Amino acid sequence: MLQEIRVKNFALIDEIHLEFDPGFNVLTGETGAGKSIIIDALGLALGGRFSTEMIRAGAEGALVEAVFAMEQRPDFELFLDGLGIPVEADGSLIIQREAGASGRNRCRVNGQLVTVLSLAKLGEFLIDIHGQHEHQSLLFPEKQLELLDQYCGAPCLELRAEYQRVYQVWRELVEEERQLRQNEAELARRVDLLQFQSNEIAGAKLVLGEDEDLLKERDILSSAEKLYQAATESYQALYDNASGQAVVELLGSAERALEHAAAIDPRLEPILQSLREAAFGVEEVSRELRGYQEQIQFEPDRLTEIESRLDEMTRLKRKYGPTIAAILQFAADCDQELAKIANREERSRKLDGELAEVRNRLGGLAERLSAERRAGAVRMEQAIMAQLAELNMEKTQFKIGLTQTETADGIPWAGKTVEAGAGGADRIEFLVAPNPGEGLKPMAKIASGGELSRIMLALKAILAELDRIPTMVFDEIDVGIGGRTAQAVAEKMLLIGGSRQVISVTHLPQIASMARQHFYIEKQVQGERTTVTVRALNLNERVEELARMLGGAQVTDTTRRHAREMLLLAERLRLNKNGVSPDS
Known part of the structure; x- marks a missing residue:
């Protein structure tokens, strides 16, 4: 869980220090105020890509420091031990990344120097960042297959890893066979050259x-x-x-x-x-x-x-x-x-046998992997539709299509020969029917931006129940939604925040009202310098900010009353989610 973050000389930030709630946190502000800068800084601390343009003008370098509270996770502790990183007595993990104008980076975890790559690996255990454009990745089959395998769990992931190892061996054997069967004239020229060189030296x-x-x-x-x-x-x-x-x-x-x-x-x-x-x-x-x-x-x-x-x-x-x-x-x-070429016929015969054996093994693994996916797909379809119902898409039908492509030079699969890829023999497609009476169609062709955002949130919600990443970050995933849908998304994020830490950059008052900790981001111009500041809001300040988000430039008593009602309803809803009566 992210406890606090300190950022210095990053983009438009001089210096800020934020302390986060273990539950639901939001960051709001005017359009163009730089709300995503905090997320960018957090990404940098976790091994994200660095550019010298990120350093504040006039500064020699930028610094991001993030403090996490460790949870009992043997796999994470084993990873830290492998890097030689000591754990603090209070169980905290302090990450520092300094980036200089020369492009040089210095990364430390609890005082121990680490590489940027190690920092990125470490970040995978700590935070899941969902960017404002990440839902577009749902349109790519590779991402869809990755999500399905992740949902299917450890047995599927282990089977996929074994398949990928055998697949690599198969590709190497196929390449060796191709080289053995290359053009005879080219091979003859190669033999002549090798023989000449060998004889000249001898x-x-x-x-x-x-x-x-x-x-x-x-x-x-x-x-x-x-x-x-x-x-x-x-x-x-x-x-x-x-x-x-x-x-x-x-x-x-x-x-x-x-x-x-x-x-x-x-x-x-x-x-x-x-x-x-x-x-x-x-x-x-x-x-x-x-x-x-x-x-x-x-x-x-x-x-x-x-x-x-x-x-x-x-x-x-x-x-x-x-x-x-x-x-x-x-x-x-x-x-x-020369000896290898002379023995190519013998090697070719052996290679045929090896290829047949590996192809059969690969086909068996692909079938088992596909069976795991089909079983998991049924469960995932039901789970996603249940989540979508809570996100004001209760009439949406969702289906995961798994098919195979037949080809003459593929691998055996259920009595036929199919094309094999690095992820298996399955070709996946998420199919959606957003409205009653419409047939299922590929999600890439019919889903709107708001629908994609909610489908991704539904996936995050069901996957959050499976993985153990303690902090989830949502960077403006609420684009394209409003009204009842916005309220449904806000309640879903509140629910996720009950079991893990959530940090959300949002422009919707419905989502902002659900947070336990509310940060306001503001851009200020002093002289010829522009600075982004961030501060935690108290109750009265939250009312003013929600009123601004509701009414725009004109904040009235009516919008303030509405803001207070939203905060009261959010608190009641939070208590209900936790099984506590609002009247108690």
Whole structure:
């Protein structure tokens, strides 16, 4: 249940804070006052689509905060637990959504950051918003089938979910069969291409890491002259210097000179030992340099061979992948596809069997689903006509037509082959006869806007008895009705408000008089700024507002008396609905 909402810098709102009654709430105001802004803000808090145009001019961002009272619902608690959302000690749920001018959103639930998608999923547990144009969706078969399945309940919904899983498998198998039976010439061209690509890569006999090894070898071969020159100069400096200044000879002279001195002063012995080790090390380096010189190869033919091999690898990389590993994987994919094509006849035979099995299973599920719907349709027809009778449409006949369309490539159904869709084999149509003597006709062709609104309200009323959504919002669903019909709609909304919270934006005094909490929405212009304000009305203010709704611009004592009578009658009716005598 929605306890309160705070809105800041949204559309024409500077800042408002509303506290709602747990029963029936209405929002009224002059035409163009912005009555639906509150509903739009609530929709934003529950994951609705955001546009930067929603931010009040001159503000950096908008904020909507909604506080809900939690009810004992294990499925909802499990959903919250999955999001890691803690529940407040008092059982409240605080939703915040901040939207910036940059388009960035920040959503929090009890302080925990969540995504907009998670917020939208969460909203499905909390509020059912019925917009002023939603009744038009009743004209679409998809919506009609959804409503029927929802009315039929959990067994039907579970069966539909199972059907949809099998339907998805069936569609995938049908697509695979189509690909297997594609044009033979196209398939032959594909085989030639795959074979060429596989052979070209195989002929190159690539080895992982080969390109890196070749690059290193190329660098050495192309620098052979420089390497040989460096080794020669180093060797000559150490051992074979024609000037007589070779390092080995100089170290030998130093060693001999130090031997005589060490015989006199033993403290020179460690230094002499270090000198001998240095001389030995220089001799070892000289031998290694001489060996390195002998190993250097001057092979221009080998260098040409390496360059050619690297060019080949570069060409293959441009065609098949940036690395040798990617090229080899491309070849493996080619071989795998070739094997699949080569085995297509065998796969085709297996596929025929799989398709037959899945088609039969799908047909069985479709039949069971249709049986559930037919049984539920009878109950739903009776329930809707009972509701319509209370909405001043007591002579209206309502029928749910369920048919199937035969087709050669469909699924088996009751001894024939019918077309299958994602929702089953049934084609649905809501049929209505608003007036006696008229035959049943498709609702899309004969129902007026006011009739559609009442039919949708009837559906909401019967579905409200099945689902557990605690708050229902109606945004000007009373368009096109008045008089006794308006009174009937008002009483129906009052009845719904007895078992759950109802919030309604309305222009009808009959509906407004039934509310326990009445909010007045007003547009004010101060200087060059327009602001929408909302305030809760006390009893006297409600009388004035109802009088305005009854009499238009001219509010008289008569309209005020009429407004008071409406409020008194509404209170009596509320008490009667609750089983309390008005005189008690």
